[in-house]
Amino acid sequence: MIKNSIAQITDKQQETAAKIIKELQQENARNTEQGFGPFLAAIYDDNGNLIAKMPNTVAKDKSCLCHAEINTIKAACKNLNSYDLSPFNLSIYVTAEPCIMCMGAIMWSGIKKVFYSVNSADVEKITGFDEGFKPSWLEEFAKRGIEVFGEIEAEEGRKILRQYISSGKEVYKPSDR
């Protein structure tokens, strides 16, 4: 497991994280059969309550902004009626490392912990999606008090992305690239 400098996790929490990521992966694989992009995110509070869960809807909603994390943070702000999620002690779980846009969104939301499966280098290699330039985000998140845990159940995550591509599904991006 990849972690940033402030990340701390117990065995029990690690088990819970793996369980949630596995559930997201199963749902993610089903979603791609219905025209969703191959990424899914969920936000939980510290008591295990699901606050919001949303897939990538770029192609379905015809909006380049509709990444899974963006959709999920939008829904969480709406459900909790606040732009400031920090008082709720929330964690975001994602089937892949956030792209540069979603990194920003997570920082501005006040979410406290990030758990992801497949890293961006693998996403780019397998799918051809552009994830953006990856600066020292683990350190930058640590500076802002955000714990990051990565590469959870990553082999299964990569498998789902490979299936997405081998079945000829859409790699949505600007058509001039």
Place this chain on the structure above:
Amino acid sequence: MIKNSIAQITDKQQETAAKIIKELQQENARNTEQGFGPFLAAIYDDNGNLIAKMPNTVAKDKSCLCHAEINTIKAACKNLNSYDLSPFNLSIYVTAEPCIMCMGAIMWSGIKKVFYSVNSADVEKITGFDEGFKPSWLEEFAKRGIEVFGEIEAEEGRKILRQYISSGKEVYKPSDR
């Protein structure tokens, strides 16, 4: 004027950019009196048609995602009925340098040119807003074929941000920072 390596501009285009930025600044100053955040963005096509224009609505809409650029790109995708804006040859004009989230959004949209006024270092110094970590974005945008022009009418832009702060308006951010 700041430019990235692929940016090319004629005197006439430079005049037009300054005119649009000045108009946005005037509207931006008025918007802050009505509870909007102190940032405004607009997307134009090459023929000078306005495709979308939106202010920052983070506090008003209670969503940390509602930066001016995000709101404007969302509206442009809706107005043009596509996640891929690249065939429309669009430029985005913003009263300040995009934060890391909005940088990502611009990259994924297919917008071809970015014109901004106040740079992020000045925004942070004047207002206390966090703009994110600023990697080599000018070069990264150039790699993706996106021209960037910055610090247009920046003194007037800084003045409006100073007024926003001195009048005691909200600097919305996670409350734990």
